[in-house]
Amino acid sequence: MSPLTIASRDAATGPVLELTGDLDYATAPELRKALDSLTLTSGQLLVLDLAGLDYCDSSGITTLLAARNLTIQQNSHLALAAVPDNTARILHIVGLDQIFTLHPDTSTATHPRSAAS
Numbered sequence: 001m002s003p004l005t006i007a008s009r010d011a012a013t014g015p016v017l018e019l020t021g022d023l024d025y026a027t028a029p030e031l032r033k034a035l036d037s038l039t040l041t042s043g044q045l046l047v048l049d050l051a052g053l054d055y056c057d058s059s060g061i062t063t064l065l066a067a068r069n070l071t072i073q074q075n076s077h078l079a080l081a082a083v084p085d086n087t088a089r090i091l092h093i094v095g096l097d098q099i100f101t102l103h104p105d106t107s108t109a110t111h112p113r114s115a116a117s
Helices: 028-036 058-073 085-093 106-110
Strands: 005-011 014-023 045-056 077-081 101-103
Touching: 005 028, 005 045, 014 028, 014 058, 014 106, 028 058, 045 058, 045 085, 045 106, 058 077, 077 106, 101 106
Parallel strands: 014 045, 045 077, 077 101
Antiparallel strands: 005 014
């Protein structure tokens, strides 16, 4: 079990949260806290960079959905970048790959043309 690390940075399109470690029952509240501290302006894009994610359980998936709900409430957008294969497989099985905007990496997600999609 790896502790969750959340690094935040700003991109031209909005905030980027880089997640490293395990996103599970024990660590999901850390991401929720980070999300709650964000103030998004209308039209901004929140990117969750999952390149360093080692593991994601149902609590993690629920927190990703909470991030999506937050962006909808704040009239902004969410993209998941660099989703690991095991997590992408879960998203596909439960149909959430149709709900989330997925990008191969953060630079693609934050490119102005990609961000608008």
